[in-house]
Amino acid sequence: MAAQVVREWAGIQQFPAATQTKLLELLGKLKQENVSTLTILVMGKGGVGKSSTLNSILSERVVATSAFQAEPPRPIMVSRARAGFTLNIIDTPGLVEAGYVNDQVLDLIKRFLLNKTIDVLLYVDRLDAYRVDNLDLQIVKAITDSFGKQIWRRGIVALTHGQMSPPDGLSYDEFASKRSAAILKVVRQGIGMRKSEFQKTPIPLVLVENSGRCNKNESDEKILPNGEAWIPGLVHKITEVVLNGSQSILVDKKLVDGPNPNERGKLFIPLILAFQYFFVVKRIENWIRTDIRKERRSKRF
Ligand code: GDP
Ligand code: MG
Numbered sequence: 001m002a003a004q005v006v007r008e009w010a011g012i013q014q015f016p017a018a019t020q021t022k023l024l025e026l027l028g029k030l031k032q033e034n035v036s037t038l039t040i041l042v043m044g045k046g047g048v049g050k051s052s053t054l055n056s057i058l059s060e061r062v063v064a065t066s067a068f069q070a071e072p073p074r075p076i077m078v079s080r081a082r083a084g085f086t087l088n089i090i091d092t093p094g095l096v097e098a099g100y101v102n103d104q105v106l107d108l109i110k111r112f113l114l115n116k117t118i119d120v121l122l123y124v125d126r127l128d129a130y131r132v133d134n135l136d137l138q139i140v141k142a143i144t145d146s147f148g149k150q151i152w153r154r155g156i157v158a159l160t161h162g163q164m165s166p167p168d169g170l171s172y173d174e175f176a177s178k179r180s181a182a183i184l185k186v187v188r189q190g191i192g193m194r195k196s197e198f199q200k201t202p203i204p205l206v207l208v209e210n211s212g213r214c215n216k217n218e219s220d221e222k223i224l225p226n227g228e229a230w231i232p233g234l235v236h237k238i239t240e241v242v243l244n245g246s247q248s249i250l251v252d253k254k255l256v257d258g259p260n261p262n263e264r265g266k267l268f269i270p271l272i273l274a275f276q277y278f279f280v281v282k283r284i285e286n287w288i289r290t291d292i293r294k295e296r297r298s299k300r301f
Pocket of ligand 1: 045046047048049050051052053064065066067068094160161162208209210211
């Protein structure tokens with residue numbers, strides 16, 4: 001495999017000074033915690049803004065974006081270094097084709113990730129869509145089946161087109177919170193998480209606006225309709241997820257070739273059944289036998 005080219009992160013200087021300061025502060029916080037490399041895996045349907053979000057985070061036009069779904073057919077990792085810190089972002093092709101999760105694309109992504117460690121999963125969708133459906137559920141399930149449920153402890157949901165205008169009759173806040181709740185619900189269901197579990201370890205959601213027409217604040221930072229500068233906000237969420245005490249996901253051969261990681265526990269089922277037979281069923285049988293014997297004896301008298 002060709003060595004990965006790590007270039008200096010020049011794009012950081014393209015950000016307004018206020019954003020640069022916040023980003024360097026966050027990277028410093030990670031280094032303080034001995035995190036000097038960060039690998040972010042970007043996944044989602046085609047055309048939702050995965051590549052655009054990668055470009056926005058790096059402030060460079062590194063990967064091609066397209067309104068017509070002409071995505072690169074394979075994953076690509078972009079690496080940038082800054083002050084002893086390396087940021088890797090892996091852009092992937094859309095997971096859906098002709099209304100189905102494309103297993104070949106998923107396989108391609110898994111193979112590409114072999115021997116890499118994923119620190120953060122950025123699951124991208126659009127804010128300006130009105131429905132979640134079974135396909136969304138299938139995508140989340142497919143990601144969970146491929147990398148294990150625990151990848152979502154490192155997950156962030158990013159909704160692009162954060163500056164959209166909601167349909168008549170709904171305020172922006174109302175629309176954004178309804179859409180966010182609907183997406184998070186389908187994500188929770190796709191992972192197979194109980195509500196209580198989700199409340200304990202919720203998956204953060206961020207809004208993103210990749211368009212060049214994004215509004216800016218007085219410090220020239222791109223802001224969402226709520227006035228928040230979203231790039232530092234997203235990087236802040238990323239650092240929180242990295243430092244939340246959960247494990248990164250090492251994509252080893254077992255994960256790529258092996259059975260569904262969520263079903264590995266099922267190998268123990270025969271053992272558990274045998275245990276139950278000898279220690280529970282046998283015992284109950286003995287009790288019953290003793291009971292019958294006692295009964296007979298008492299009848300004799
Ligand atoms: P991908 O297929 O998921 O990688 O999506 P792309 O990044 O190629 O984006 C698809 C199209 O949506 C492109 O025309 C982008 O310019 C556009 N796009 C992506 N993100 C946003 C966003 O946040 N706001 C707006 N207005 N357009 C976006
Ligand atoms: Mg793309």
